[in-house]
Amino acid sequence: MKKNIEKVNKYNNFIFLNKLLSFSFSAIILFLYFSFILIIGFKPKLLSFFIGDTYITSGIVIGLSIILLSIILTLIYTIISNTYLDKLKDELDK
Amino acid sequence: MISFLFFFFCLFPHFVFANQNESNYFAALIFSLFVFVTLLITYFASKKSNIKENYYAAGGKISGFQNGLAIAGDYMSAASFLGISGLVFFSGFDGLIYSIGFLVGWPIILFLISERLKNLGKFTFADVTSIRLEQSKIRILSAIGTLVTIILYLIAQMVGAGSLIQILFGLPYEIAVWIVGILMIIYVSFGGMIATTWVQIIKACLLIFGASVLAFLVLKEFAFSLDTILSEAVNIHESKKEILFPGKLISDPISAISLGIALIFGTAGLPHILMRFFTVPNARSARISAFYATTFIGYFYILTFVIGFGAIVFLTQNPLYLDETGKLLGSNNMAAIHLSHSVGGEFFLGFISAVAFATILAVVSGLTLAGASAIGRDLFVYVIKKGKADEKKELLVSKYSSVLIGFIAIFLGIFFEEQNVAFMVGLAFAVAASTNFPILFLTITWKNLTTNGAFYGGLIGLITTIALVVLGPTIWVDIFGFKQAIFPLKYPAIFTVFISFSSIILISIFDKDNNKFDNIKKFNKLTKKAYLGRD
Numbered sequence: 001m002k003k004n005i006e007k008v009n010k011y012n013n014f015i016f017l018n019k020l021l022s023f024s025f026s027a028i029i030l031f032l033y034f035s036f037i038l039i040i041g042f043k044p045k046l047l048s049f050f051i052g053d054t055y056i057t058s059g060i061v062i063g064l065s066i067i068l069l070s071i072i073l074t075l076i077y078t079i080i081s082n083t084y085l086d087k088l089k090d091e092l093d094k
Numbered sequence: 095m096i097s098f099l100f101f102f103f104c105l106f107p108h109f110v111f112a113n114q115n116e117s118n119y120f121a122a123l124i125f126s127l128f129v130f131v132t133l134l135i136t137y138f139a140s141k142k143s144n145i146k147e148n149y150y151a152a153g154g155k156i157s158g159f160q161n162g163l164a165i166a167g168d169y170m171s172a173a174s175f176l177g178i179s180g181l182v183f184f185s186g187f188d189g190l191i192y193s194i195g196f197l198v199g200w201p202i203i204l205f206l207i208s209e210r211l212k213n214l215g216k217f218t219f220a221d222v223t224s225i226r227l228e229q230s231k232i233r234i235l236s237a238i239g240t241l242v243t244i245i246l247y248l249i250a251q252m253v254g255a256g257s258l259i260q261i262l263f264g265l266p267y268e269i270a271v272w273i274v275g276i277l278m279i280i281y282v283s284f285g286g287m288i289a290t291t292w293v294q295i296i297k298a299c300l301l302i303f304g305a306s307v308l309a310f311l312v313l314k315e316f317a318f319s320l321d322t323i324l325s326e327a328v329n330i331h332e333s334k335k336e337i338l339f340p341g342k343l344i345s346d347p348i349s350a351i352s353l354g355i356a357l358i359f360g361t362a363g364l365p366h367i368l369m370r371f372f373t374v375p376n377a378r379s380a381r382i383s384a385f386y387a388t389t390f391i392g393y394f395y396i397l398t399f400v401i402g403f404g405a406i407v408f409l410t411q412n413p414l415y416l417d418e419t420g421k422l423l424g425s426n427n428m429a430a431i432h433l434s435h436s437v438g439g440e441f442f443l444g445f446i447s448a449v450a451f452a453t454i455l456a457v458v459s460g461l462t463l464a465g466a467s468a469i470g471r472d473l474f475v476y477v478i479k480k481g482k483a484d485e486k487k488e489l490l491v492s493k494y495s496s497v498l499i500g501f502i503a504i505f506l507g508i509f510f511e512e513q514n515v516a517f518m519v520g521l522a523f524a525v526a527a528s529t530n531f532p533i534l535f536l537t538i539t540w541k542n543l544t545t546n547g548a549f550y551g552g553l554i555g556l557i558t559t560i561a562l563v564v565l566g567p568t569i570w571v572d573i574f575g576f577k578q579a580i581f582p583l584k585y586p587a588i589f590t591v592f593i594s595f596s597s598i599i600l601i602s603i604f605d606k607d608n609n610k611f612d613n614i615k616k617f618n619k620l621t622k623k624a625y626l627g628r629d
Contacts, residue, residue: 011622018625026205030358033198037354040191040340041347047187048339055324057338063190064399067392070201077204078385082378089626 007092014088021085025077032066118263120444121451128296128452132281135292139285146485149286149492150217150467151372156291158379162386165370167294168460169361169387170301170394172453173254173519176427178395182402183409183422183429186327186337189402193395195354199361200391204384207362210538211371212380213627214620218464219368219530220472223537225623226616228545229481232533233472235552239529240365240468242556244461245502246522247364251461252507253515255454261424262431262447271507278458279500282466283493287373290459297449297456302390304449305397308430311437312404320400327406337406349585353520356587360523363531366464377627398430405429408436458503466496517568520585524563528555528590532598538624540599541617542610547602555594562586 039046047059143149156164174196182189215221220236252271259270281289316322324338331337361367371380409415415423415432422428434446470492475483533552536543563569565580583589602608623629 015621015625022205026202029198029201029205033194033354033358034351036194037191037350038347041350044340054321055328055338056321057187059187059340060190060324060338063187063194064396066194067197067396070197071389071392074201074204074385074388077201078381081209081381086378092626093628 010088011092014085014092017088018081018085021077021080025073029070029073032069036062036066118444118447120441121263121447124445124448125451128300128448129277132289132293132296132455136281136285136289139288139292142288143284143286144486144489146217146489148288149489150369150463150471152287152291154373154375156373158374158382159386160291160295161370161374161379161383162390163298164291164294164373165367165383165387166390166394167296167298167301167456168366168370169391169457170298170453171251171254171457172258172450173250173516175301175305175394175398175453176258176430176450177516179398179402179405179430179433180426180428182399183405184426185341186331186333186403186406187339188341190399191340191350193398195357196361197388197392197395199358200384200388202358203362203367204381204388206535206538207368208371208380208384209377210624211368211534212374212377213624214538215372217369217372218467218471219365219534220468220476223533223548224476226537226613226620227543227548230477231545231549233476235533235549236530237468237472237477239363239525239533239552239556240472241465242560243363243365243522243526243530244465244468244499245506246518246525247366248458248461248465248499248503249506249510250515250518250522251454251458252503253510253513255451255458256507256511258427258450258454261428262450267511268508271504274454274458275500275504275507277455278462278503279497281455281459282462282496282500287463290456290463291373293459294456297452298390300449301453302394304434304446305394305401307442308434308438308446309397309400309404311442312400312408312433315404315437323400323403323407327403330410331406348588349583352583352585352588355591356520356523356527356585358527359531359591360525360527360587363526363529363534364522365468365526365530366460368530368534369464369467370460401430401433404437405433408433412436462496462499462503465499466492469495469499514572517563520568521559521563524559524585524587524590525556527587528559528594529553532591532594536595536598538620540602541614542602542608543598543617544602544605544608544613546605546607547598547600551594551598551601554597555590558593559586559590562590 047057047062049058050056051058051061147153178189178193181192211219211222214225218236220233223232223236252274255274256267256271259265260267281293312323316326327337328335371383374380374383409422409429409432415436417423422432431443431446431450435443470488474491475481475488529552532555533548536548562581563586566586567579567582567584570576570579619629
């Protein structure tokens with residue numbers, strides 16, 4: 001009986017962590033992207049100043065950063081899922 | 095049969111392209127090589143494609159890395175290579191806004207869809223929705239959603255292919271469409287998912303290699319300084335500094351958000367993309383493939399940005415690439431092609447042209463296979479035969495469906511030759527975002543979803559999307575020629591995604607047929623399978 005309750009708790013915890021990871025990472029991407037679009041729509045000036053003495057604008061830096069951040073976030077998600085969460089899953093499989 | 099076709103296609107490019115100039119000859123050579131290798135793969139794959147696991151999902155034996163490449167090959171169309179670099183050439187920074195929109199759907203697919211899809215489904219995304227919902231209704235809706243999406247996407251690809259090949263190789267439009275159509279029918283009907291996957295992998299490698307070399311040659315001219323390229327581009331472009339700022343392309347915020355919604359959720363509802371996650375052995379490799387896909391696609395879009403600005407510097411004042419009015423020969427979409435000639439000479443031009451041709455083939459094959467499996471599996475097996483069809487018959491139906499879809503694509507490609515079909519890709523994304531995605535997402539996450547909710551709600555989403563696009567500026571004004579659009583927005587997703595989600599939810603809540611206890615039991619079972627990969 002006690003073992004069963006422990007197992008259910010473990011399972012619920014695993015599902016919770018999975019969902020937490022999925023939804024928080026999705027929220028970050030959606031927030032980044034829609035802020036970017038909203039700035040373009042309402043305050044394009046914010047993306048139009050030059051960085052230092054160069055012709056590189058804040059918009060280019062932010063735009064390219066969103067691409068890089070997308071790649072980095074998918075990497076972090078994959079690593080967490082494939083190591084930590086998969087280990088929890090293997091324990092449940094036993 | 096296949097060896098005859100094989101022989102025919104090996105010789106075909108030579109006599110068609112024979113009396114062209116040097117770069118065309120080289121392009122034809124590279125392209126023939128691509129066709130030769132892919133037909134060889136199709137030949138071997140055809141021996142395995144009499145088993146449905148192989149035909150629909152390449153036996154689940156594709157590795158995460160390979161699938162990441164194949165997804166990139168499936169997603170990076172000629173439109174995104176030539177179209178986005180052309181957009182950067184034309185309007186600078188604004189091109190980047192589009193690239194970002196096309197990329198950000200990918201992390202969302204990884205976080206919300208990929209592993210659950212792999213754990214729950216076998217061959218089509220309707221496998222997932224029908225776990226807890228009534229088979230026949232939900233399969234019909236998924237099949238309609240799939241077919242509408244892929245036909246729209248196919249038309250855009252075919253028309254693009256016809257005109258591109260016409261310009262690149264000097265072939266008549268109709269012959270170009272026939273070559274693309276027949277090759278894709280051969281890949282898909284004989285080789286199934288195995289052949290399709292390898293066509294996509296080879297194409298992805300060629301495209302990423304070609305675009306990297308092109309960007310490298312551009313950067314080399316400026317001692318690898320982005321600042322120098324930008325300053326040269328500002329000096330030479332007629333809009334001067336404006337090309338570095340967000341500009342006219344996205345002037346009203348509602349349209350911008352609406353386009354964003356279509357791109358981010360539409361990507362997660364494209365049937366030919368979703369199908370790719372069934373080709374890997376487990377959830378772990380599904381995640382890895384989504385990560386590699388994001389990386390390759392993101393890297394590729396950064397390259398198109400460099401290529402677009404390179405094109406501004408090298409092409410804007412070079413009479414070799416301009417017509418009498420000072421516009422780029424062909425269209426702005428030819429920016430990357432002309433640039434390859436400008437920085438890499440005849441030889442490189444030929445290479446890039448061949449890559450563009452190969453690119454189209456990989457995308458249309460993926461689309462055709464997704465459509466064929468919707469007919470053969472969702473409609474034939476589960477709706478007509480109620481789940482009791484033998485494997486041989488099922489595969490025969492799928493294979494004939496791929497031939498049928500191929501001919502429909504050829505016919506429509508020729509029919510729409512003179513039309514501007516760019517809006518069809520947008521419409522395909524809007525349909526995917528407002529029909530396929532809401533059903534799939536709510537199946538996985540919402541315990542109170544019912545069959546009627548998903549079916550009627552999804553149908554409402556589909557119909558409103560098509561209606562609003564027809565009544566909007568792109569069709570009502572530009573094609574039908576009316577003065578004013580009945581629906582003001584070019585991209586309706588902001589409304590249609592909302593309408594679809596709310597109708598699914600409302601209909602589910604007020605559904606009288608719903609056995610709540612049973613429904614929640616099924617949902618818990620699905621959740622367990624989605625995360626653990628077992629019952």
